[in-house]
Amino acid sequence: MSPASLADSCPASSAGPHPLAPYGWDEHWAAAFAPYTGRGLLPGRVVRVARGRCDLVTPAGPVRAGTGRLVPHDPAEAVCTGDWAAVDPDGDPRPVRALLPRRTAFVRSTSSERSEGQVLAANIDHAVVCVPLTGDLPLARIERFLALAWESGARPLVALTKADQVTDPVVLAHLVQDVEAAAPGVPVLPVSSLTGGGLDTLAACLAAGTSVLLGQSGAGKSTLVNALLGERARDVGAVRDADGKGRHTTTSRDLLVLPAGGVLIDTPGLRGVGLWDAGDGVGQVFAEIADLAARCRFHDCAHEREPGCAVLAAVDAGDLPVRRLESYRKLMRENERIAARSDARLRAERRRAWRRRDAEGRAAVAVKRGRPYR
Ligand SMILES: Nc1nc2c(ncn2[C@@H]2O[C@H](COP(=O)(O)OP(=O)(O)OP(=O)(O)O)[C@@H](O)[C@H]2O)c(=O)[nH]1
Numbered sequence: 001m002s003p004a005s006l007a008d009s010c011p012a013s014s015a016g017p018h019p020l021a022p023y024g025w026d027e028h029w030a031a032a033f034a035p036y037t038g039r040g041l042l043p044g045r046v047v048r049v050a051r052g053r054c055d056l057v058t059p060a061g062p063v064r065a066g067t068g069r070l071v072p073h074d075p076a077e078a079v080c081t082g083d084w085a086a087v088d089p090d091g092d093p094r095p096v097r098a099l100l101p102r103r104t105a106f107v108r109s110t111s112s113e114r115s116e117g118q119v120l121a122a123n124i125d126h127a128v129v130c131v132p133l134t135g136d137l138p139l140a141r142i143e144r145f146l147a148l149a150w151e152s153g154a155r156p157l158v159a160l161t162k163a164d165q166v167t168d169p170v171v172l173a174h175l176v177q178d179v180e181a182a183a184p185g186v187p188v189l190p191v192s193s194l195t196g197g198g199l200d201t202l203a204a205c206l207a208a209g210t211s212v213l214l215g216q217s218g219a220g221k222s223t224l225v226n227a228l229l230g231e232r233a234r235d236v237g238a239v240r241d242a243d244g245k246g247r248h249t250t251t252s253r254d255l256l257v258l259p260a261g262g263v264l265i266d267t268p269g270l271r272g273v274g275l276w277d278a279g280d281g282v283g284q285v286f287a288e289i290a291d292l293a294a295r296c297r298f299h300d301c302a303h304e305r306e307p308g309c310a311v312l313a314a315v316d317a318g319d320l321p322v323r324r325l326e327s328y329r330k331l332m333r334e335n336e337r338i339a340a341r342s343d344a345r346l347r348a349e350r351r352r353a354w355r356r357r358d359a360e361g362r363a364a365v366a367v368k369r370g371r372p373y374r
């Protein structure tokens with residue numbers, strides 16, 4: 001069957017599960033795709049992006065498509081792993097005609113001069129912040145990752161990896177409590193890829209929707225991906241070994257279907273997180289500080305030394321750890337720096353656009369007067 005006829009024969013309403021259901025296709029995406037169904041286009045989810053093209057899964061199987069026709073002005077809107085798209089089954093390469101509006105997105109503000117946001121992954125439901133239980137608990141780093149997760153629109157979850165390294169259950173319970181205090185409203189799960197402890201609980205949390213793993217190098221993310229994939233990871237490995245192409249199976253595609261349900265996106269870009277604009281996410285990580293701030297005497301209180309500051313009062317009373325307040329201030333300062341930088345960029349962009357329009361306007365006037373414009 002040709003992809004075109006498959007596109008017609010695989011509407012979301014057909015009996016049985018949709019072939020893309022394991023990849024996260026649901027009623028929401030069926031509705032978002034509805035405008036394209038009658039046009040012979042295929043729905044697809046992007047599993048990998050390379051320069052000028054991307055790989056998608058579609059009801060007609062894997063498809064490599066060109067993204068050349070979809071070069072947005074804003075790089076944050078470029079095709080990325082996790083996107084849902086409408087693909088034209090004709091043409092070589094098959095062009096991606098449209099991206100369906102994203103539910104969530106991880107956008108990084110790059111630290112270069114051209115500091116446009118760069119989108120790293122789209123349509124993520126769960127962001128798993130991986131923190132190894134070896135050495136001290138990096139609470140400030142956890143807070144920073146959580147801010148990024150909230151900002152993306154995904155729901156964060158903390159996986160305390162290498163839990164086999166903490167043999168005393170009382171100590172483990174205390175560590176979990178310490179992280180919970182730094183992560184209000186966020187589930188905290190100890191897991192061990194070595195013993196398999198906690199993996200079922202984590203797999204159940206990820207069974208619906210799309211997840212990403214965040215965390216420092218060495219946090220145990222790759223090992224956890226393999227443990228979650230289980231037999232499936234080894235199967236893929238065996239196939240790749242047989243054709244002599246090496247064992248780096250996770251690099252063959254960035255979007256993986258989990259055996260217990262759900263999808264995992266594991267892209268190299270997400271791993272090397274540098275500076276991110278965590279924006280409103282910071283407020284959500286420090287929800288208790290936001291609550292206190294609402295009770296400060298001055299609505300623009302900086303919680304430094306203002307009279308009637310409810311935040312400082314809570315620190316004095318021992319209700320709010322100083323560490324938490326300092327971590328909050330640090331992330332806020334960092335955000336302000338990033339915001340200032342992107343503001344400067346926006347101003348420069350606006351100036352350029354204005355100059356362009358101005359030149360176009362003068363060119364139009366010149367043409368009207370019958371003179372060539374130079
Ligand atoms: N004891 C123990 N060690 C683990 C566990 N998970 C991972 N490790 C070890 O931790 C080290 C780092 O694990 P990786 O999975 O490579 O970490 P990563 O987060 O993927 O690191 P990057 O690829 O650099 O981002 C490896 O030596 C693993 O064997 C675990 O559950 N228990």
Ligand SMILES: [Zn+2]
Nearest residue numbers: 296301303309
């Ligand atoms: Zn205050």
